[in-house]
Structure formats: structure tokens, C-alpha cells
Amino acid sequence: xxxxxxxxPSSDSASFATTSFELFLHGPDGKILREIQDHSRKILEAQAxxxxxxxRIADLKRYLGQVSSHEEEEPLISESTAALSLKAWSEIWxxxxxxxxxxxxxxxxxxxxxxxxxxxxxxxxLEIFPDGRGELFYRNRKSGELWDxxxxxxxxxxxxxxxxxxxxx
Amino acid sequence: xxxxxxxxxxxxxxxxxxVARLAVASKDAESGKANPVAFELSSRDEAETRPRLSVWAKxxxxxxxxxxxxxxxxxxxxxxxxxxxxIRSIRPIPKEPLAEPLDVVWYPLFTSTNGExxxxxxxxxxxHAGISGLKAGLIPNKAQRKSLRSQLADxxxxxxxxxxxxxxxxxxxxx
Numbered sequence: 001x002x003x004x005x006x007x008x009p010s011s012d013s014a015s016f017a018t019t020s021f022e023l024f025l026h027g028p029d030g031k032i033l034r035e036i037q038d039h040s041r042k043i044l045e046a047q048a049x050x051x052x053x054x055x056r057i058a059d060l061k062r063y064l065g066q067v068s069s070h071e072e073e074e075p076l077i078s079e080s081t082a083a084l085s086l087k088a089w090s091e092i093w094x095x096x097x098x099x100x101x102x103x104x105x106x107x108x109x110x111x112x113x114x115x116x117x118x119x120x121x122x123x124x125x126l127e128i129f130p131d132g133r134g135e136l137f138y139r140n141r142k143s144g145e146l147w148d149x150x151x152x153x154x155x156x157x158x159x160x161x162x163x164x165x166x167x168x169x
Numbered sequence: 170x171x172x173x174x175x176x177x178x179x180x181x182x183x184x185x186x187x188v189a190r191l192a193v194a195s196k197d198a199e200s201g202k203a204n205p206v207a208f209e210l211s212s213r214d215e216a217e218t219r220p221r222l223s224v225w226a227k228x229x230x231x232x233x234x235x236x237x238x239x240x241x242x243x244x245x246x247x248x249x250x251x252x253x254x255x256i257r258s259i260r261p262i263p264k265e266p267l268a269e270p271l272d273v274v275w276y277p278l279f280t281s282t283n284g285e286x287x288x289x290x291x292x293x294x295x296x297h298a299g300i301s302g303l304k305a306g307l308i309p310n311k312a313q314r315k316s317l318r319s320q321l322a323d324x325x326x327x328x329x330x331x332x333x334x335x336x337x338x339x340x341x342x343x344x
Contacts (some may be wrong), residue, residue, distance in 0.1 A: 076193065104204060
């Protein structure tokens with residue numbers, strides 16, 4: 001198998017075929033080789049991101065289990081709110097084509113759970129209440145643009161939110 | 170200027186004082202970002218005519234004292250620290266309809282014996298203060314309320330608390 005390591009073309013006729021292949025591969029300025037290397041790097045990065053994202057999803061499930069656990073004296077959220085929150089996350093993730101990052105999550109004083117996404121000036125919240133409501137809220141820190149929407153988690157997520165989700169992907 | 174002695178009930182705190190809000194850990198708490206839901210009043214708070222979100226003046230109350238005063242609960246393992254000047258600079262978005270501006274005011278604690286109220290003498294209790302202007306009923310719409318809490322979170326410095334090293338002390342231990 002020919003090596004992809006750069007080599008200087010040889011004048012030796014016995015190695016003509018290899019040298020020709022390398023010339024083809026490297027091109028006069030090594031462009032093709034660099035493209036192959038870039039592509040390989042991107043594949044490796046994508047694999048790493050997938051692994052990292054899987055780990056973050058596992059972290060989210062673990063966190064929801066902890067805050068709703070009855071091993072605590074008073075669970076911060078109920079098991080049903082934890083399940084609803086997981087469903088809400090799963091659906092918004094699907095709507096985003098599984099590209100929306102796993103959010104931060106934190107229970108509130110009324111047994112609700114708040115998901116947050118932050119990317120530069122963009123801030124997005126999804127608050128899940130025990131009665132099944134989901135409240136989306138977007139704020140742009142620079143322009144002051146605001147947007148909010150209430151829906152029932154058991155229903156479909158309104159498709160209009162896709163444009164906002166893209167800001168975080 | 171910081172407060173070495175507390176002011177009267179509803180008196181504003183000095184602008185340069187730092188106040189701490191004790192909070193539960195969010196999933197990504199170690200990231201150093203405060204979660205906005207920590208600045209949400211509970212329904213019990215909301216039932217008051219003019220509720221205040223509980224905070225502690227750092228020049229008077231240490232993190233450990235605040236944690237003891239809140240029942241030494243392991244779930245309060247982060248402090249979100251803000252300056253009153255930053256809190257007062259926050260405006261709801263959208264600005265209209267007008268809402269009561271945020272303020273940080275003294276919020277004395279009391280104990281009750283035989284129906285009589287006495288100032289709370291426990292260590293650090295004098296540093297109790299509150300953020301006013303967060304009552305849902307006084308903020309015209311939901312987006313404004315959410316904009317306020319997310320801005321409070323943006324201004325907060327996040328301090329992890331070593332609650333695992335702290336032991337609950339006698340609740341009646343006083344100054």
C-alpha cells in the first residue's frame with residue numbers, strides 16, 4: 001500500500017510507478033494530500049463530537065435521575081416532570097436534526113425544569129412545568145431581540161422554532 | 170463602599186457591596202455559568218405583597234453562615250454573586266410596559282417566641298437582604314420576567330461552595 005507521507009519524486013526508473021502515483025497524489029504543491037488529510041481530520045473530529053455528545057446525553061439523563069430521585073428527602077422535581085423533560089429534549093433535538101447541543105438543566109422552585117443554551121450573544125430557554133407546559137424563550141444579548149412561545153410538551157413542537165435552534169448548532 | 174453594619178428594612182444596599190444567592194447545582198454548574206432559574210421567586214414568595222428574592226451581604230455574612238442559615242442543605246452548593254449596581258442597571262426587555270425597577274434592599278430576619286418577634290441573632294443573620302422587583306404580578310408580561318432573570322444570571326459570578334466540608338451547627342448558636 002503506498003504511503004501517504006510526502007516524498008520527493010525520484011529519478012530512479014524502477015520506482016517510476018510509485019513516483020507517478022505520489023505525484024498524482026501530492027500534485028505539484030501537495031494539494032490532494034492535504035485535502036485527504038483534512039477530510040480524515042474532519043471525520044475524526046466528527047467521531048469525537050458524536051462520542052462527546054453521547055456522553056453529554058448520558059449526563060443529562062443521569063442528572064434528571066438525580067434531581068427526581070426519592071433517595072433525596074425531597075426530590076427537586078417529580079419523576080413525571082423528569083420524564084416529560086426528557087421527552088421535551090428528545091423532541092427538540094429531533095426537530096433540530098439531532099444537531100442541537102445538549103443543554104444545561106436546572107430545577108426551579110416550583111418543580112419545573114429549565115433547559116438553557118448559550119452561544120455568544122444568543123440565549124435560549126425551554127422551561128418544562130409539571131402541568132405539561134413547555135415555555136420557549138429566546139434573547140439576543142446584543143440586539144435585545146426577544147421571542148417566546150408556549151406549547152404543550154405532549155403536542156408537536158411548533159416548526160417555527162427551527163430558525164432559532166439553528167443559531168445554536 | 171460596602172456595608173459593615175446592616176441598614177433598616179427596605180433600605181437600599183451600598184452599590185459596591187457584593188450579595189450572594191445560594192443555589193442548587195445545575196447539570197453544567199462547573200462551567201461557571203449561572204442558571205437563570207435561580208433568580209425565580211417561589212410561589213410562597215409570590216404570595217407576599219412585595220416579595221424579595223433572598224440574598225446575603227458578603228461583607229456581613231460568610232458563605233458558610235448563609236448556608237447554615239438556609240438549613241445546612243447540601244443541595245445549596247453554589248453561590249451566585251452580584252453587585253447591587255449591576256442588579257439596579259438591569260431593565261426588563263421589552264422596556265414597555267413599564268415595570269418596577271430592580272433593587273437590593275435590607276431584609277431583616279426575625280425569630281418568634283410566644284408570638285413576639287425578635288431580631289434573629291444567629292451568626293450572619295444580619296446580612297440578609299433581598300432583590301425586589303421580581304414579583305410576577307408586578308411585571309407586566311412573562312417575556313419581561315424571563316429577560317430579567319436571564320440578565321441576572323449573566324451578571325452573576327459563580328462560586329462553588331465546599332459544602333461537603335461543612336457541618337451543620339446548632340441552629341440556636343448566636344452572636
